[in-house]
Amino acid sequence: xxxxxxxxTSLQVEGDSEGMRLDLYLAKMIPKFSRSFHxxxxxxxxxxxxxxxxxxxxxRVKIGDSIEIxxxxxxxxxxxxxxxxxxxxxxxxxxxxxxxxxxxxxxxxGSGHFNDTLANAVKYYLAxxxxxxxxxxRAGQVHRxxxxxxxxxxxxxxxxxxxxxxxxxxxxxxxxxxxxxxxxECPVKFVSDKAIGRDKLNRxxxxxxxxxxxxxxxxxxxxYSNGKYSVVICKPRTGRTHQIRVHLSEAGYPIVxxxxxxxxxxxxxxxxxxxxxxxxxPDDIDMKEFTAPLPGDFKQVLTQLNCDPAQIEKQLLx
Numbered sequence: 001x002x003x004x005x006x007x008x009t010s011l012q013v014e015g016d017s018e019g020m021r022l023d024l025y026l027a028k029m030i031p032k033f034s035r036s037f038h039x040x041x042x043x044x045x046x047x048x049x050x051x052x053x054x055x056x057x058x059x060r061v062k063i064g065d066s067i068e069i070x071x072x073x074x075x076x077x078x079x080x081x082x083x084x085x086x087x088x089x090x091x092x093x094x095x096x097x098x099x100x101x102x103x104x105x106x107x108x109x110g111s112g113h114f115n116d117t118l119a120n121a122v123k124y125y126l127a128x129x130x131x132x133x134x135x136x137x138r139a140g141q142v143h144r145x146x147x148x149x150x151x152x153x154x155x156x157x158x159x160x161x162x163x164x165x166x167x168x169x170x171x172x173x174x175x176x177x178x179x180x181x182x183x184x185e186c187p188v189k190f191v192s193d194k195a196i197g198r199d200k201l202n203r204x205x206x207x208x209x210x211x212x213x214x215x216x217x218x219x220x221x222x223x224y225s226n227g228k229y230s231v232v233i234c235k236p237r238t239g240r241t242h243q244i245r246v247h248l249s250e251a252g253y254p255i256v257x258x259x260x261x262x263x264x265x266x267x268x269x270x271x272x273x274x275x276x277x278x279x280x281x282p283d284d285i286d287m288k289e290f291t292a293p294l295p296g297d298f299k300q301v302l303t304q305l306n307c308d309p310a311q312i313e314k315q316l317l318x
Contacts, residue, residue, distance in 0.1 A: 007071045008070050009068070010067065010068050011029055012064070012066055012067070013061045013062060013063055013064060013067065015063055017029075017061060018061065018062060018063045019061070020060065021057065021058055021061075022049075022054065022056070022057055022059040022060075022061055023035050023039040023042060023057040023058075024163070024166065024167060025061050026041075026042075028159075028163045031134070031138075031162065031163070032134065032138065032159075033071070033135065033137065034137070034138050037137070038057075038069075041069060041070070041071065042054065042055055042056070042057045043055055047067065047068070047069050049061075049067050050066050079136040079137055080108075080117075080119050080120060080123045080136065080137060081114070081115055081120055082123040082127045082128075083116070083121060083123070084124050084128075085116070085120060087099055087100075087101070087118060087121050087122075087125075088102075090291075091290055094157065094158075095158055095160075095161035095280065095281065096154065096157060096280055097125075097140070097157060098153075098290045099122075099152070099153050099154070100150075100151065100152065100292040100293075101149075101151060101153050101273075102150055103148055103149065103150040103268040103269065104147060104268065105118055105147065106118070106147050107141060107144070107145055108139075118153070119139040119141060122141075123139045126139075126140075133159060134159065139155060140155040140157060140158075141153075141154075141155055142154040142155060142162060142165045142166055143169050144239075144241065146242065146271075148257070148258070148268065148269035148271070149178075149271045149272065149273060150268075150295055150298070151272045151273025152274070152290055154276070164281075168278050168279065169239060172237065173278065174277070175235075175275075175276070175277040175287075176235065176236055176275070176277075177233060177234070177235055177274050177275035178234040178271060178272060179223075179232070179233060179234070179298075179312070179316060180231075180244065180270060180271045180272075181230070181231050181255070181256045181270035181305070182229065182230050182231075182232055182248055182253040182256065182270075183228070183229060183253060183254055183255075183256060184228070184253045185225045185228070185230055186222055186230045186232060186252075187220075187222065188221070188222050189219075189220065189221050189222070190220050190251070191219050192216075192218050192247035193215075193217045194208040195208060195213035195215050196208050196210060196213055196214065196216045196240055196242075196243065197210030197212045197213040197214060198212070205242070205260060206241055206242045206246050207246060207250070208246070215238060216236075216240040217236070218234055218235065218243060218244055218247045219234075219235040219237065220232050220233065220234055220235075220247075223312055224302075224307045224312065226305055226306060226307070229256065229305050230253065231302065231307055232253070242260075242261075244271065245258055245260070246261065249262050249263070255271050256269070256270045257270050258271070266301075267297060268297055270301060272294060272295065272298055274294070274316055275289065275291045275292075275316065276290050277289040277290075294312070294313060
């Protein structure tokens with residue numbers, strides 16, 4: 001860690017920002033740092049509003065609020081090193097990258113993965129095109145996608161776009177469709193609205209048995225079953241960590257390959273982020289829809305279950 005002193009930044013809330021969550025407001029006003037970085041500053045009592053400590057990221061800022069932020073020096077590991085790694089682009093314009101992430105690729109640098117993540121790859125890609133508008137610890141990642149999950153993930157190409165896209169996720173204005181292969185014959189349609197949080201016994205897991213839970217809701221529709229396995233459309237209405245995995249596991253239908261939640265061993269976890277719809281610009285009237293085709297290894301398993309991948313994809317587009 002650096003011995004340099006913390007940097008203090010002061011802000012005054014103006015009319016166009018009234019009502020924003022504090023963490024979103026700080027990410028908008030100081031875009032070189034991520035929302036999660038600002039959230040950590042808030043919860044560790046590094047943010048003051050009107051001379052009082054504010055440790056609630058969900059605090060709604062008001063016109064005239066005087067905010068002081070103490071930003072400590074960052075350890076070197078927080079810097080995202082640009083690394084040339086190939087990845088598949090579904091869509092790109094001046095503000096947005098829509099990427100089809102392979103299963104088992106880590107999205108953001110962390111413990112054990114500092115130079116082999118999707119963020120490293122995006123950082124290199126944008127820098128190589130002289131289009132990197134972020135500081136060294138950001139790559140424009142808009143939302144989460146678990147390491148074992150494949151499919152659609154968004155990266156913004158500017159701080160303005162990042163704020164606009166992130167706000168839609170925070171306000172639950174993004175529509176997401178996943179496909180999973182699960183163990184057991186699940187109902188044709190069902191909904192899980194179990195609130196979830198960190199598991200009391202294993203802090204690396206999430207469950208409805210947490211001491212501190214948050215609202216979570218997922219809609220499920222079965223597309224196929226052979227009695228032993230089912231192929232399911234999953235539509236999360238909230239965005240909690242491991243939400244789909246927890247809801248399916250606790251319903252008695254764990255995802256194949258999801259060792260953490262009882263799905264057993266497989267070549268990969270069979271959960272794929274297939275479709276995502278949102279507004280990509282404030283000027284857009286209509287939402288833009290993106291899809292990530294089923295990967296080959298996923299299709300291969302469907303075929304082994306006597307399920308036609310082409311028919312499944314037709315149903316996913318409905």
